[in-house]
Amino acid sequence: MTMKFSKISIVIVDDEPQALKHLYNLLLDDEEIEIVASCKNGREAIQIINKEIPDLLFLDIQMPEINGFDVLKKVDPAINISVIFTTAYDEFAINAFEAQAVDYLLKPFTRERFYEALERAKTKIRSKNKSVIDEQVDNLVKKLKIENESLHRILVKSSGKYSFLHTKDIDWIKSAGNNICIHSGGNKYLIRKTMMNMELILDSDTFFRIHRSTIVNIDKVIELRKMINGDYQVTMYDGVILNMSRNYKKLLKRFS
Numbered sequence: 001m002t003m004k005f006s007k008i009s010i011v012i013v014d015d016e017p018q019a020l021k022h023l024y025n026l027l028l029d030d031e032e033i034e035i036v037a038s039c040k041n042g043r044e045a046i047q048i049i050n051k052e053i054p055d056l057l058f059l060d061i062q063m064p065e066i067n068g069f070d071v072l073k074k075v076d077p078a079i080n081i082s083v084i085f086t087t088a089y090d091e092f093a094i095n096a097f098e099a100q101a102v103d104y105l106l107k108p109f110t111r112e113r114f115y116e117a118l119e120r121a122k123t124k125i126r127s128k129n130k131s132v133i134d135e136q137v138d139n140l141v142k143k144l145k146i147e148n149e150s151l152h153r154i155l156v157k158s159s160g161k162y163s164f165l166h167t168k169d170i171d172w173i174k175s176a177g178n179n180i181c182i183h184s185g186g187n188k189y190l191i192r193k194t195m196m197n198m199e200l201i202l203d204s205d206t207f208f209r210i211h212r213s214t215i216v217n218i219d220k221v222i223e224l225r226k227m228i229n230g231d232y233q234v235t236m237y238d239g240v241i242l243n244m245s246r247n248y249k250k251l252l253k254r255f256s
Helices: 017-028 042-052 069-074 090-098 111-126 130-147 195-201
Strands: 008-013 032-041 056-060 082-089 102-106 153-158 162-166 172-176 178-182 187-191 207-211 214-217 221-226 232-236 241-244
Touching: 008 017, 008 042, 017 032, 017 111, 032 042, 042 056, 042 069, 042 214, 069 082, 069 090, 082 111, 090 130, 153 187, 172 195, 195 207, 195 214, 207 241, 214 241
Parallel strands: 008 032, 008 056, 056 082, 082 102
Antiparallel strands: 153 162, 172 178, 172 214, 178 187, 207 214, 221 232, 232 241
16 A cells, blocks of 8 residues: 655745746656745745745745845744755855755755755655654764865856856955955956855965955965055055055964
């Protein structure tokens, strides 16, 4: 006799319309699931989740105003929901699993990787022996902690395509409103991240914050020049001159 299960209810959350549509299409033909809603921001997601109480949530991490982690904080704690995080930034992996995520999908992901995560979620939702699934998640966390002890590359988007930029190739970083602009070999990459995020995830022996809006790669600096007002000018290998505030003098120790 074949055991019949009720359908697994799913809510999709992503602020990028194309990403939202892609997830929807990947789930559409699965007869075991029911797509309850697609949400384009965190505020909408909180309302839908608290109302519909889905079994599974595909949740983007980096969203304006309310990010994926904050969405979970505002959801009714009594709701037992499984979460698969989706994001373009791999440095969030550890935090995702510490938030009890079933899995973590790094954009752009393959169909095979997506369905692997979905099957893991289905197993957890329907498994009576959840300790087995918890052990799998713990193993993934340990693996990620080893792989992410230091960030060696960043996912960037250029001309509609994603690629990995090795951090050693970053020249300097400048804040740009709610985003940052990464300068590398004459190219610029705008990504949604804060200066504080970058300062925390980059190697502190190589990258120095010289201003509240600027981080430089020490290996790309060729000269520091003190100005009359006590601030400094930082000359990069390509001739670009950046200002260093007197409040950020950590870089000086590397030149002394």
